[in-house]
Amino acid sequence: MTRAAYSPIPTTETPDIAESVPQWTSLQKLGFRLLFTVGGGMLAVTGGVVLLVTVFGSVVGFDEGHYPCERLLWLLAQIGSYVARGRSVEITRSAGGDMLWMWCFQLGWIVVALPITALWTVMDRRRPNYRSMAASLLVFARFGLALVMIFYGWGKVIPVQMGYMPLPEHQLQLTGDTSLFNTLWGFVGASEAYSVAIGLIELLSGLLLLWNRTWVLGAVGAVISTAQVFLLNLTYDVPVKLVAAQLFLVAVAITCPYWPNLARVVFNRGGTRPVELWSPLWADNRWLRRAGVVAKFGIAALLLVITGVGGVMAYIGYHTPSSTLDGVWRATSFTIDGREATLNQADPQPWVNVAITDRNKVPKLGVVRFVSQEPAGYTTRWLLTIDGDRLELRKPDSDITQVVLRATQPDQDRLVLTGELDGKQIKGIYERRFMERSKSHFRLVSPPIPMDSVR
Template structure:
């Protein structure tokens, strides 16, 4: 018997149930439309179908704007979702009528798993590396802002930014899940990592109203679909404590030269994603390690003297009196400054500190202010002129008032550190 006459593997001779074949057809069409156009930049080819759906279900005469705003929950994204569902339903019906006699779709099933594995892997690794710079430390201006002025998304961003360790661990788990998805032998293991990770991401996006709910839901759904064939085996081992049979790993491509080509492409994609992620992470690490200005912080005005007279904080007749000054260092190493004045007015601008004893403030809509400054630890004295009058300001760095500025893990705590 020659190799050509050898019997086909048992998985290829298996006869699938009708419901299983219908589910496979629908999954191939739906996930193909969800992932392939985006990764291969052919999304615009589907615009006529989107326009049809937008007119039929939303009553729109033209397609909603597809401008990249950073949101993944735009109207055009929901139009695309409905279009994909309708195409999956219609395509499944047509496919089922034209191909009723095929015993199984083993090759299509393996191709679907490859699509989901690589789409998830590339996205997870990209998102995992972005965790290292997506959530910068909370700025001093944000700390001084009333909590009630934050949006739910802003609360989540501050929560992540206040704990770099948690953010880094979240990113590592996403990268680990992506790496495990690259190999068929570790696809089941990856499910134990990716499903809970993506469930956490989806719930955070949903509950804090982050506009990537559709994207994270599809990634979670893809992870669940990848896990379904192994659910029974996992339950046997983890729940019933009994032996199970190994799952047959059927190569999606029969021809060796095609498998080699796909393997080369896989490692090129992996290397490119890894390099881009590492470059971004190292760039962000250098920014975090850059020397920070000694002026950066929240400063409470303790004394404000003008023309030799003290102006009290409760004197609303003198709205020019400073109440709070905030200096934040930007990524370009410049200083951003905001000053709260008595009466509620806020001055926003930039600060330059060319020498230790001189400081220049540039507020929007106002002439530049030159100050002689004396910084001594957590004490700052400024001397200059405001509205033509000599002014002396004494400020104290706020430390105890803002515990987040010195956040750290305490292994021993006699009492909870509540507000």
């Protein structure tokens, strides 16, 4: 053998592992720990509970029982309340948000997250970086945002979120007496086509967020949608400002890897560069990846089915009158103790218009209400129980029947109400009133509009 056979094979130098791993500064690591515990915790605790509460309230209802996870809600709310106010706060049920206990709940989680961050800092000081955890946080934020966008988008594509506004009970309120919240809800609810259009943007954004190839496009759609929702909620006093703001922040935050490219395009500073996202935790485990994909699409599909079925049932209920009593009625005669009522009549005042909503075809999703209107335009909302020709009216905050009326109909467009109101016998003869809005429809060619009507 020649000497060359025994020559050592040249090898490349193996770089020092410590030098190849990116090192984050102590401040960067502390900042991420705070982001992960506060932001990630709010995503998991706040976002999860809010979504669960919303779905629970929409599908199951809050007529009986409590909020899901109410003990956790209560504990965090008390922590936040004692820090901010020095006393406890009551958990109250509401169809909206932004209540005091919800703000305290948010503060309570921040208070809990701070010692968690401190303990984490003490126990994990030597880790070089948190790239994998940051990538995992982005993935979970995408998924959480996708679920919320799907939920609210589906509620507009099947126009039920604001779909109750065209019901008879909402038709007598004077414009000047209508709150900003109801003005916005009525504006969207008045046009199913518009509701479907904005719902499609939200729904498609949520669906696009589920796929790795399309999630950036979905995130852009979510930024636009949540920005609009937050602005509307803020300016029209819709009591969901807190959640809307959080959704907007999540939508903006998950796009942060692409901000440099966006800045280059906006300021024309050179070409864009490919973005390589960090790998999340356990990305190399094929079985965990597959399980995550199955769970992701399984939960999204379940949400679509549950809210879709509930939405269709609610839509059917809203648009299916249960009797000919349903509608808006105009008084042609109203007598009190046998004498014709006058416009300045008091104790009781005559009901010049009434609206009856009798949409009770779908169990648990029925709407049965009675609204009376006085000559001055003020309206009174009553809960209604219909038993044949007997109408039982009670105030929303009362469990006791306050007015009992007997309803007869000579034909489907006429109604006679008799009974006792404020200790006096009343009789109202009504004819069905067809609202002017029912004549409105889409037109490419519009009739002339008087010039002074827009001043």
